[in-house]
Amino acid sequence: MTFNKSSLVGSLLLGLGLVWGQASAATAPVEWVTAAAADPYTVQPGPTNLMPQPQNPPAFAWPRYPVYPKPPGYILEVSSGGVVIGTYTTTRNFYLPSKAMTAAATGTTYSWRVRPNIAKVDWSTPRTFTLYPSAKVFEVPENDVLRARIIAHGRSRMLSKNFLPFSKWTSAMMAERGAAISALIREVTAGLTSPPAPAPQNLTAVPAVSDGMLLSSASTTPQVVALLPAKVNPVLRQLEASALLYRLMGDPKYLAEAIARGDQAAALDPSAITSYTSQDQVTRSIDVSLLRAVDMLWDNLDAARRTRWLAAITARTEAIYADLSGSDGRIDEQPFDSHGATAYGYLALIAAMTVGDVPAADKWFDFAVRPYVNSIFVWSGPEGGYFPGSAYAMYQATYSVQLWGPFKEATGVDLYQKPWSIGFGRMLMQFIPPGAAGLVFGDQHEVGFDYSALKSFAARTANAESAWYARTVTGSEDPIQLLTSEYPLPASAITPVVPPNAALFPTIGWVSMHSDITNTKRTSLYFKSSPYGSYNHAHGDQNALVLDSGGVRLLGEAGYEDYYYSPTVTAWYRTTRAHNAVTFDGGVGQLIGGRENLTRNGKITGFSTSAALDYAEGDATVSYGPAITSAVRKVWYLRTNNVYVVQDKITAPAAHKYEWNMHSTVPIVADGSSGAKIVNGTSSVCLTSLTPDTTLTSWTVPYPSRPKVVETHSAFIKNAAVQNTEFLVVLDVGCKRPVVTVTPGSNGRTLLVNGQSITLPN
Structure with a gap:
């Protein structure tokens, strides 16, 4: 966008x-x-x-x-x-x-x-x-110094000067990377017998795309969207893997395979279906895979072939440069462009890897390298974070691992040590902690995930909390990324430090509250009130929360993304009603349409944490537009009791009937006269409304749940339309039935949960 x-x-x-x-x-x-x-x-x-x-x-x-x-x-x-x-x-x-x-x-x-x-x-x-x-x-030398470093490095620029062929590996390297090289050999060997990819002219044309998803008629299916990557990516994967194995093993069959696959990739017409305007993600992948192969095989390619591959890289990179430098360098002035921000990184890496060998590289270098290093924190303040959601944060981690290692080796600039990057890593561990039940907030929060990219990002960040995360999350790194990385990985020499059990990321408006972040069966509540509103991949979910416990989701987010900005997405998936947040008059929520969605925002206005009690406050007033004059949610976590208390206070110029929405993938059943109960496997939460003017009501929507998932929706609904109202809800994780009392006082009300007290404003 x-x-x-x-x-x-x-x-x-x-x-x-x-x-x-x-x-x-x-x-x-x-x-x-x-x-x-x-x-x-x-x-x-x-x-x-x-x-x-x-x-x-x-x-x-x-x-x-x-x-x-x-x-x-x-x-x-x-x-x-x-x-x-x-x-x-x-x-x-x-x-x-x-x-x-x-x-x-x-x-x-x-x-x-x-x-x-x-x-x-x-x-x-x-x-x-x-x-x-x-x-x-975090000092970044001027461009002339960076250029001199790159030229002095020699080829390969992406591989460490200490890169060793397999025959010279130590026992410690074998222990860390032996499984990866075995896996890569199996993968490439299987690919040797696979049929060649279809010729470029046989790739079926597809409509233009935006944000990786189609913006065409409803008859267009996601399978069409996946056509290009499905055709091209296996060739690129085999190209990189074969080139790397040749550098490691010296077997000429790997060189022959890399050359064959490189010739296929270089033959793809950069002005046809694999062009930047047709599918920017595919053209970036072709560009960088050819680049990495050229770099690793520099002295093994004949001059004509190297020239041909570099010409293909130049043509594709010129298209990226033309886009980013268009409108007089449009991203300098209008930075909130998800694909453009990522393309900046690709352009910076390609420039660094080709300067001195491709005439246009100097132009790319001056335009992209320092600006990219400077502008990575476009999706948060300089302390780190990623407002579009944890799914897209995961994707950003994947892009970073692909780009930042070669960039560091060529230029000497370690982007993993930029404070934004360290903070971004902290966000990942807080919102996708080991054993997480799922992703949270924004588009594709419903997708499955593994920890390989997150583990890779953490392992390359020389930071104590990142060292903990890299050692703690499960899964294995991608073999290509691991085997092309420096040895040892930076985090391996750092003594791990456990991150805190609660954290605030102020410029994206996200808060995490964990019972014990080291315990994979922890209880975790995620709360959001974002200054970025519902822009880009974000939703109308200011002041919304998500609750996990015991490795499963208890209160989740409804719907799924069939394609970017589809009718279902805009009418349901991105709306406030599809989240655990407050709506009124049958589901009216925050304003998410139109160009003003960046301004329909929220903000975190209070946060504190201690061993026994966490607290966060969000103000989502602006996101509702003129219909609401105040919408403030306060959340307390009484950690010793594993109980959350949520207070919402809403005011409006006219009377409305308000709803406190809740969503789950298991039944939400009545629990007494003023409560709801959710049981997912061995985990549960009982929600009790402490205000007497609400009724638990279940409801359905005319939109499908994601495949193979049944979603349930309920709400505490106010019995009458009013201008000013309050919801006060206790979330008893584990349904332990604590003793809860509310006592009025001159300075507010005292709420006691098994004797642990908090003060509620009147």
């Missing part, structure tokens, strides 16, 4: 008279950065608001100066204590300094301002941030 609106926004701002220096005497001039950032899809200025920065040096960004023709560049000025410490020039609307800044023990406050380098334009309003010694130093 991409919006190219830079010139339109600038024209509107100028047309409305929002030009600095031209305001009337009675009106203060609108600062140009604030005016240009009025569109929420535009890059926002940062860092700001005295926020402590996790990365040193921080990345600076601002919206473009909204005039045409554009200014030739910008001047950035950074100060501390009233003294200018640095003045930088850049041709684009971001800047990543190459050297760390001073961070005093008590913190150092900085301010920054920027202006276009054209005459008679004022500086922007100074914005502030703070650096503490705890900020992780």
